[in-house]
Amino acid sequence: MNEIKEGQIWSYKCRKSEAGSRVTIIKVDDFNNGPIVHIKIEGLKLIEKASGEITATSIEHLPISLEMFKKSVCKVESIVKPTINEGYLHWEKLFNNGKAGAWAVEIANAIELTEETYNL
Numbered sequence: 096m097n098e099i100k101e102g103q104i105w106s107y108k109c110r111k112s113e114a115g116s117r118v119t120i121i122k123v124d125d126f127n128n129g130p131i132v133h134i135k136i137e138g139l140k141l142i143e144k145a146s147g148e149i150t151a152t153s154i155e156h157l158p159i160s161l162e163m164f165k166k167s168v169c170k171v172e173s174i175v176k177p178t179i180n181e182g183y184l185h186w187e188k189l190f191n192n193g194k195a196g197a198w199a200v201e202i203a204n205a206i207e208l209t210e211e212t213y214n215l
Contacts, residue, residue: 097170099123099132099161101177105168107202112140118168118202119175121156121183130161131197133183139206144214151213156182157205158197167202 097103101120109116116138124131134157141151159167189195198205 099130099164100174102174103171104173104175105171107168109138110203110206113138113206117172119177121177122179123161131158132161132164133158133186134164134202135180136202136206141206141210141213154206154209155180156186157202157209158186158195159202159205160197160199163199163201 099120101122104117104119107116107118116136118134118136121133121135124133136154136157137152139152139154140149141154142148143150186195200208
């Protein structure tokens with residue numbers, strides 16, 4: 096496994112309909128209970144069940160445990176300059192107040208759960 100670094104773009108074990116989807120590491124935070132990898136996911140097809148239409152093609156920020164990140168990814172494809180986004184900044188404020196955490200499932204499962212939440 097390659098060393099995990101901010102700015103890396105990885106292929107991952109994605110959903111069948113999203114074969115071109117990739118994750119970019121925005122930031123890696125190291126906390127007492129373990130590292131959290133903050134990623135942006137592009138190339139998605141999040142579907143609104145009522146209309147059947149694609150409502151989103153990316154998730155701008157998704158915090159995931161290092162363990163689940165490593166289980167999900169395949170290989171580094173390129174590297175870019177990492178950019179902190181509003182999603183991360185919002186998460187950081189919530190985390191510092193004990194109101195946020197990180198996903199403890201593989202990336203594809205987190206996408207599925209996110210899509211289900213949009214369709215509630």
